[in-house]
Amino acid sequence: MTARNNLTTAPIAATLLTFALPTLASSMLQSANGSLATVWVGQLIGPNAVAATTNGNLVMFLMTAFVFGFGMASTILVGQSFGRGDINAARRVVGTAIGTFAPVALTLAVLGWFLAPSVLSLLGTDAAITSLARDFLRVTFLALPAILMMTMLMMTLRGSGDAVTPLIFMIIAVVLDIVLNPVFILGLGPAPEMGIGGSAFAMAISNYIALGAMLFYIYARDLPLRLRGAELSYLKPDLSILALMLRKGLPxxxxxxxxxxxxxxxxxxxxxxxxxxxxxxxxxxxxxxxxxxxxxxxxxxxxxxxxxxxxxxxxxxxxxxxxxxxxxxxxxxxxxxxxxxxxxxxxxxxxxxxxxxxxxxxxxxxxxxxxxxxxxxxxxxxxxxxxxxxxxxxxxxxxxxxxxxxxxxxxxxxxxxxxxxxxxxxxxxxxxxxxxxxxxxxxxxxxxxxxxxxxxxxxxxxxxxxxxxxxxxxxxxxxxxxxxxxxxxxxxxx
Structure with a gap:
């Protein structure tokens, strides 16, 4: 488990810097990815399409903000459990977090597909871009489960002292997104031509692939937070842990x-x-x-x-x-x-x-x-x-x-x-x-x-x-x- 630092005994100055740098790189990649995706949409479709993506990005920001608090609570819970040497407690926290938010994210994805026109109306979207915004937002909702689960897993991994694994799979998601944007926007090769929806579809595909690869990596490397055998029962949310996460995560x-x-x-x-x-x-x-x-x-x-x-x-x-x-x-x-x-x-x-x-x-x-x-x-x-x-x-x-x-x-x-x-x-x-x-x-x-x-x-x-x-x-x-x-x-x- 070379990707994980011992945060309770290692030298503070060097460890803190080496732990922070991968997180910094992940943040920069996310921002750069958003900018480049906007460039693809603007260059290949036009300025109206750029305006239309703003609505989907705003919804995604609000959903990510929703899970951010609970991810931070999970990070702290996992971190304190690791500090005590209680890995089983950390796994129970991860199980409750994933077991709770995976079905929530899937429900939001389904509801979002059908309610996208109502959401756009609530946001006061200009009629000139409503059609484009609807196509983009619907597919954005389909990407939501992968994005939220990636966010949650990355935050809990950092709580365990592992900042490298999240960076690896953020790189995979970003590179795939950048490469696939023009493929699905224009319909290159065997891919269907999806227009503005292709940009959101590229985001969805890249995040689902990165999420699957990260789960495979976690189990292949036997990282501490994986759940096996009887531990899979931890995916059934523990109401006492969930209440604690709500009390700490909601603020x-x-x-x-x-x-x-x-x-x-x-x-x-x-x-x-x-x-x-x-x-x-x-x-x-x-x-x-x-x-x-x-x-x-x-x-x-x-x-x-x-x-x-x-x-x-x-x-x-x-x-x-x-x-x-x-x-x-x-x-x-x-x-x-x-x-x-x-x-x-x-x-x-x-x-x-x-x-x-x-x-x-x-x-x-x-x-x-x-x-x-x-x-x-x-x-x-x-x-x-x-x-x-x-x-x-x-x-x-x-x-x-x-x-x-x-x-x-x-x-x-x-x-x-x-x-x-x-x-x-x-x-x-x-x-x-x-x-x-x-x-x-x-x-x-x-x-x-x-x-x-x-x-x-x-x-x-x-x-x-x-x-x-x-x-x-x-x-x-x-x-x-x-x-x-x-x-x-x-x-x-x-």
Whole structure:
């Protein structure tokens, strides 16, 4: 099992970086794949088709956001189980996750095929592109089960300390998608000509192939999270584990909704500034997607690594993981910010063309706001550590405050004084506010303590462990739990 790092004993600095880099590469591949698929659609079909794909991509984002929170909960549960050395508990978590969301995803796929016209009507899709959007969205729903299961499996594998396997099969999915897009759009060779639906079909085929290959690989390599024999019964959801995943995963999923809602409100302000400003902001958003990737990857790595060390009772390492993650974020995100500011003209011209008046507007937006991703990166590490011990409500509340009262209050309230600059400055204002509150929570909050988990009596040896066994909201030595494993009456290892 060479793909898996020992996150509780290996050197922190080197391990954290090598664990984060494959996650970063996966994120970059996903974004690049989306961009290239859009290029295929635009070049082979036309601009109306590009507009039509926006609806399908929005639905896919919302569905992925839905599973993201539960995937993060599974990551933490698996990580803490691995930290305790309880592989069976980790397998039960994976079984419940897959057993729950596989039928949900299949149901959504079937319903989505029939309800696609209603969904488009709800989204207010322009009549000129409704037919194209319907063809694309229906096939996108068919791809949903593979995409959601791939996402869930990749997140649980990272919780076990394996960041390489998800990267391998993300590469397979992306390469297949890029190659198959023109094949099914144009009907090359024996493939049927499907037009815009061919782009979604290429996405579906590539993800199903990658999912099947990943499952084969997991069993062929006998990776720790595979289920065999009697363990296949774990696919029947354990209601106590599922309730725990819902309680922890739902707030993390809602965070995506909070951020999206804030962005929609900001877009109303941006659209009032005229077409050039809207185009400039759109180009800036594309660039910001890449600027924030190191923070997202390091946050995922810190969460998995901290969860395993909390499960093992290694609180001395948890603080060092957080500090090193912050340093890496400042270096990597700060470097990308500096690179973007230095090459802002060229970067904007890639998206807007060399003669567009939107280029200078985009440069101005980037100069005012892009530096905010440095405090954003630090916040991601702090939140990742806090969530690794089960505290998900306070990060959600902090994000809500910083996205709405702070960001929107700044953007709307100061527009009379600052003009459009109030919109751009509201981004770093919200990010700095989030950082300040995250630091206060990390330093003075009770996230290290056991809070909403009730420790049940240890079961007899022949019984299955209670739900409390799957989540250790344990404190460091000196706190009420004394760094002890919650499902055994013995000191935590480490």
């Amino acid at each position: 993390m999923g809602i965070q995506m909704v909070v951020v999206s809602g804030s962005m929609l409100a900001v877009m109303r302000l941006v659209n009032r500034q005229g077409v050039d400003t809207t185009a400039a902001f759109g180009a800036t958003q594309q660039l910001w997607t890449y600027v924030q990737m190191p923070a997202m990857a390091l946050g995922a790595a810190v969460s998995a690594m901290a969860a395993q060390n909390i499960g093992a009772g290694r609180w001395d390492r948890v603080g060092r993981i957080t500090r090193i993650g912050i340093i890496y974020n400042i270096i990597l995100t700060g470097g990308l910010v500096a690179l973007l500011v230095a090459g802002d003209r060229l970067a904007m011209q890639v998206f807007l063309g060399s003669d567009s008046p939107a280029v200078e507007i985009g440069r101005h937006i980037a100069l005012l706001a892009t530096w905010g991703f440095i405090p954003f990166g630090v916040t991601m590490v702090l939140f990742a550590t806090i969530r690794a011990n089960g505290q998900v409500i306070w990060p959600l509340m902090i994000l809500f405050i910083s996205m709405f009262p702070v960001r929107l209050g700044f953007a709307y309230g100061l527009q009379g004084m600052l003009g459009a600059d109030a919109i751009w400055l509201s981004f770093p204002a919200g990010m700095v506010a989030t950082l300040i509150m995250a630091v206060l929570l990390y330093r003075f909050g009770n996230w290290r303590q056991a809070n909403d988990m009730q420790v049940e009596a240890a079961p007899p040896p022949e019984a299955q462990p209670s739900a409390a066994a799957f989540y250790t909201e344990a404190g460091p030595p000196g706190t009420p739990t004394g760094g002890r494993c919650l499902h055994h009456d013995e000191p935590a290892r480490g």
